[in-house]
Amino acid sequence: MTEPLDRTPSPEHGYVMTADLATSFDAFYKDTRDRLLLQTFALTGDLAVARAAVREAFVVAWHHWRKTSRLDDPEMAVRPNAWRKALRRNSTRPFHRKKDLDAEVRSVLDAVAALPLPQRKALLLTQLAAVTMEEMAQEVGLPLEAAERELQLGAAQFAMQLGIPTSAIPLSLSSLASVTRAVAWPRVTIIRRAGSARRRAHTVIGATAAVVALVAGGAVATDATGVRPSLHREPLPTPSGAPPGAGPAVTTLPDTALLPVDAVREVLRGRGWRQGATSDNSTGNGRVLPCQADRYADPRGTAAWVRTFRTPGVKPARAVVQFAEASMNERRATGTYRRTLIWLTSCPTPEDEDATVPRVQLVSTADLPGVGDEASLVVLRPRDSRLVHVVALARTGLFTTATSLTTRVPVDRADRRGVARLVASAVGRLCPLADGGGCAPARPKVVDRAAYPVGKVRWMLSEIDLPPLNTDQGPWVGTPPAALKEDRIDSGAIGCATVHLFGSFRDRKIQGNRFRTFVLSAAKLPPEVGLTETVGTLPPRAARAFVARFREQVAACPDTDATAGTEVDEIASRDTRTTSLSAWHLSTALPGDRTVEYDVALVRSGTALAVVVYVAAPRARIADDDFVALAERALDRLRAMKPYSG
Numbered sequence: 001m002t003e004p005l006d007r008t009p010s011p012e013h014g015y016v017m018t019a020d021l022a023t024s025f026d027a028f029y030k031d032t033r034d035r036l037l038l039q040t041f042a043l044t045g046d047l048a049v050a051r052a053a054v055r056e057a058f059v060v061a062w063h064h065w066r067k068t069s070r071l072d073d074p075e076m077a078v079r080p081n082a083w084r085k086a087l088r089r090n091s092t093r094p095f096h097r098k099k100d101l102d103a104e105v106r107s108v109l110d111a112v113a114a115l116p117l118p119q120r121k122a123l124l125l126t127q128l129a130a131v132t133m134e135e136m137a138q139e140v141g142l143p144l145e146a147a148e149r150e151l152q153l154g155a156a157q158f159a160m161q162l163g164i165p166t167s168a169i170p171l172s173l174s175s176l177a178s179v180t181r182a183v184a185w186p187r188v189t190i191i192r193r194a195g196s197a198r199r200r201a202h203t204v205i206g207a208t209a210a211v212v213a214l215v216a217g218g219a220v221a222t223d224a225t226g227v228r229p230s231l232h233r234e235p236l237p238t239p240s241g242a243p244p245g246a247g248p249a250v251t252t253l254p255d256t257a258l259l260p261v262d263a264v265r266e267v268l269r270g271r272g273w274r275q276g277a278t279s280d281n282s283t284g285n286g287r288v289l290p291c292q293a294d295r296y297a298d299p300r301g302t303a304a305w306v307r308t309f310r311t312p313g314v315k316p317a318r319a320v321v322q323f324a325e326a327s328m329n330e331r332r333a334t335g336t337y338r339r340t341l342i343w344l345t346s347c348p349t350p351e352d353e354d355a356t357v358p359r360v361q362l363v364s365t366a367d368l369p370g371v372g373d374e375a376s377l378v379v380l381r382p383r384d385s386r387l388v389h390v391v392a393l394a395r396t397g398l399f400t401t402a403t404s405l406t407t408r409v410p411v412d413r414a415d416r417r418g419v420a421r422l423v424a425s426a427v428g429r430l431c432p433l434a435d436g437g438g439c440a441p442a443r444p445k446v447v448d449r450a451a452y453p454v455g456k457v458r459w460m461l462s463e464i465d466l467p468p469l470n471t472d473q474g475p476w477v478g479t480p481p482a483a484l485k486e487d488r489i490d491s492g493a494i495g496c497a498t499v500h501l502f503g504s505f506r507d508r509k510i511q512g513n514r515f516r517t518f519v520l521s522a523a524k525l526p527p528e529v530g531l532t533e534t535v536g537t538l539p540p541r542a543a544r545a546f547v548a549r550f551r552e553q554v555a556a557c558p559d560t561d562a563t564a565g566t567e568v569d570e571i572a573s574r575d576t577r578t579t580s581l582s583a584w585h586l587s588t589a590l591p592g593d594r595t596v597e598y599d600v601a602l603v604r605s606g607t608a609l610a611v612v613v614y615v616a617a618p619r620a621r622i623a624d625d626d627f628v629a630l631a632e633r634a635l636d637r638l639r640a641m642k643p644y645s646g
Contacts, residue, residue, distance in 0.1 A: 025065050026188045029058055032075050036082055037180045039128045042173055043120060044086045045109040051183055053086035055191070062195030079129065080139060083121070105179055108172050111161040114480050119154030122147055127170050146522065253303035253326040253399065257429050259422070264309050264320055267421045268405065273320075276308035281323070288321050289340075289404050290380050290389040291347035291360060297400065298336040302326045316408040322426060324401040326435070337374060337395040340402060344378045344391055345452040347464050359383050359475045362464045363411055363629075367447045368420055371440040372396035372427040379414045383468035383475075388414050392423035397437030399430045420444050450636040457481040459608065459641035460516055461533050465633045467626035471619040474522035476531075484513035484534065490613045491515065491534040493600045495566045495588040496557035498550050501536040501611055505546050510536040511644055512608075520620065528596075531614040533634065537607045537644040546609060547580045550602050554584055565589030572601075572628045580604040583631045585624060597621070601631035607644035610634050 033054060040050035061068055061078045068074045101109075112120055118140055125136045137147035159166045261275040281288060281304050286295030288306050296304055309320040327333035342348070347360045361381045368375035375394035381387070388411055391404040403423045405415060424440035431439040454462040466476045484491070484502055492498040501510055512535065519530040538546055551573075557566050565588060572583040583601040590596060599622060601612040612634050614622055622630070 021065055021069065022192060024069055025062055025192065028061075028069075028074060029188045029191060032078070033058070033185055034177075034180065034183075035128075036075070036079055037183060038174075038177050039079065039124055040082050040086045041180050042109075042112055042124050042128060042176050043083055045113055046086075046089075047179060047183070049086050049089045050082075050180075053089065054082045055186065056085055057082035058191050059194045062192050065195070075129075076131075076135065076139070087117075101179065104175060107162060108176060111158050112173075114161060114482070115154045115157060116150075116477070116480065118142065118147075118150045119157070122151040123154040123158060123169070124173070126151060127173050149521065252434060253305065253324065253430075255305055255307075257433060258305055258307045258324060259309075259322050259403070259426050259429065261309060263425045264422065267425060268318075268320070268415065268418045272311040272314040273309050274312065276310055278305060278307045280304050281306045287350070288323055289343065289402055290391060290406075291343045293343055293348045293350050296325060297339040297343070298325050298327045298332055300328070300332070301336065302328050318405065318407040320406075320422070321404045322401060323404075324399060324426070324430070327398050327400070330398060333395055333398045333400060336400045337393065340393055340400060341376055341452070344376075344380070344393065345464075346454045346462075347380075360389075360464065361467050362451060363388075363414070364416075365449055365451050366416065367449050368392065368394065368423070368444045369447060371420075371424050371438075371444045372431065373437045375423065375427070375440075375444075377416060377420055377423075377446060379411065379416065381411055381468065383466075384472040390414050390416055390419040392419045394423050394427050394440070395437070396427050396431045396439070397433075398435040399433070399437075401426045401430060416446050417443075420446050450639065451633060453640060455481075457514060457516075459637050459639070460514065460535060460610075461518075461612070461630075461634055461637060463518065465630065465637070466518060466531065467622055467630055469619075470621045470623070473520040473525065473620050475520075476518045477521045478516055478518045481514045481516045484515045484536075488515065488532070488534070490517075490532040490615075491611055492613075493550075493554050493557070493584070493586065493611075494598055494613060494615065495586055495596070496554055496568075498553040499546060501534045501609060505538060506542050508539055508542045510538055511646075512537045512641065523620070525617050525620055528615050529617045529620055531612065533610060533612050535608065535610045535638065535641065537641065538609065539644050540607055543604055543607050543609055543644070544580070547582070547602060547604050550611075551582055554582075554586075554600070557586070571624045572631065578606050579635060581631055581635055583624075583628050585627075599627045601627065601634065603631055603635040603638060605635055605638040605641070608638045608641040610638050 036054045037050055040054055041047055044050055057078050060081055068077050071077055115123065121140050122136055125131050125139055133148060134144060137144040140147050142150065155166050155169060159169060162172060164172060255278055258278065261273055265273045281295060303326040305324045307322045311318045325336055327336050345362060345365060359382060361383060363379040363381050366377045368377055372394040373396055375392065377392045380389040380391065386408050387406055388409055389404060389406050391402055393402045403419060403426055405419050421443060424442065424444045427440040430436050454464060460481050463476045463478050487500055487502045491500040491502055499505060502513060504510060515532060515534045517530055517532045554568060557568050567587050569585045571585055572581060574581050581603050585599050587595050587597045597616045599614045603610050612631060616622065
């Protein structure tokens with residue numbers, strides 16, 4: 001079937017024929033598809049995902065070709081789309097590679113995969129896409145100076161891992177073409193047909209949006225129960241796994257099931273609470289909760305509501321948000337709850353801000369037993385302000401709701417019990433609905449629990465664990481956890497002669513050596529400022545002996561070398577049958593009236609050990625209480641490490 005001719009305005013001529021558009025698109029497709037596939041394969045390491053993402057990006061490109069073709073370089077519009085799609089799919093099965101890749105290709109992919117995403121993008125754009133530095137910075141989403149710094153770091157780490165000079169990087173990356181060269185592409189007519197079908201579908205959606213606008217304006221009445229229209233006006237498809245012939249569950253979520261202002265006044269201390277707007281969260285950027293990555297946790301949900309409350313004119317000012325979503329079956333509702341919990345406990349960056357780093361600290365996590373079918377509570381603290389977010393999340397049947405309190409108080413005064421009571425009240429209004437589940441006690445218990453796993457090496461600290469400094473210095477950026485192949489000075493107490501988590505101790509080899517460093521990449525601080533964590537395991541008796549020896553050496557440090565002038569202040573020390581925790585603040589006098597200050601923590605969980613070292617600066621110090629809390633978090637994380645074997 002041939003596509004109908006169309007006339008579209010052109011900036012150079014009055015109109016351009018669809019046949020001319022097709023000709024230019026066909027040439028673009030044939031010229032760029034192999035190049036884009038190579039870049040996307042290098043980015044993800046998954047050939048099947050890369051091919052599918054590039055194909056879909058071309059489908060979208062044909063959909064918008066009337067506009068895209070007028071760009072100076074249409075490839076600059078297609079590549080980011082392909083990369084976003086590939087990264088989204090690859091996150092579910094990272095580096096799911098073909099089994100027949102040769103050793104050279106695997107080593108190159110491993111070296112690329114070891115780079116943080118901004119460094120990976122910067123390297124591939126400059127080495128495989130031949131873009132200018134300004135274009136690279138724009139595509140990575142960083143200021144030019146920051147993008148150049150990421151490129152330098154990425155190139156150095158890539159070359160070091162492969163053991164090659166940086167001048168050989170383009171040749172190494174180009175070797176991946178031996179894999180992509182054999183890929184078979186669909187005919188361009190298939191791509192154009194898919195793009196045209198997409199255009200027609202979007203035309204239908206546009207017409208539907210006009211109806212939605214009428215609904216938002218009040219032109220469509222509610223039904224007899226007072227229920228407003230749901231997020232999806234058309235019937236949803238039957239979920240996978242449902243019995244043959246079974247339709248989706250029908251949920252009703254009236255706005256009358258949301259919290260009223262009286263409920264907030266009753267539960268949260270203070271006066272002056274006023275109810276704000278109530279909406280379906282379809283406008284704005286949709287991020288109404290801290291760390292919310294997408295507009296809805298269930299994009300196929302049947303309804304959603306957001307209601308706000310504030311205390312205008314009252315200091316400190318406070319705000320409450322209730323966010324509620326309805327899912328079409330219990331499986332999807334459970335997924336909605338878990339996805340929201342991941343937002344709150346790992347703070348992923350939104351898809352349109354993939355070059356940013358979370359600037360929030362996860363202070364604490366807790367369970368709320370007996371609230372709905374499942375419930376949790378977290379305390380979050382932005383590093384660049386004195387705000388505190390207390391967020392409670394619960395699911396009852398097909399409904400998921402979160403209540404978030406934002407206020408300006410010391411973190412130890414965060415009103416966890418008040419927010420727990422608030423979410424219990426919210427569940428109490430949802431559970432009697434037809435699709436509700438468990439209800440809640442009026443005064444639920446807040447039971448502290450270990451932080452949820454984050455990252456690939458879940459027994460090590462992550463960016464979300466790190467506390468704020470005395471002066472905001474921008475986001476923490478961590479290197480990927482790496483095997484410890486040589487002894488490092490920061491794997492012990494700097495300035496003291498202490499045992500290190502490297503090699504062996506008491507003739508027993510230290511297993512599972514890994515280290516990770518965190519730096520404040522955007523700050524103008526001395527280069528030594530940063531935080532390092534080193535982990536490893538020893539047999540039980542040797543692990544306890546390692547702790548005892550480390551403590552003895554730190555305590556003796558001031559007397560070991562009197563010329564160094566090292567002062568030691570112990571800020572925490574405790575032991576149980578299976579755990580140990582110690583933390584110190586040290587300062588060492590250097591020639592030229594200079595002093596270096598650093599914090600050191602040693603923690604043990606069974607056979608697993610971790611040493612955390614932070615080198616400070618006058619404008620970049622961690623408060624003692626915050627560093628002890630960081631040591632506690634390191635101990636929490638360490639419990640997930642495999643015990644010593646052999």
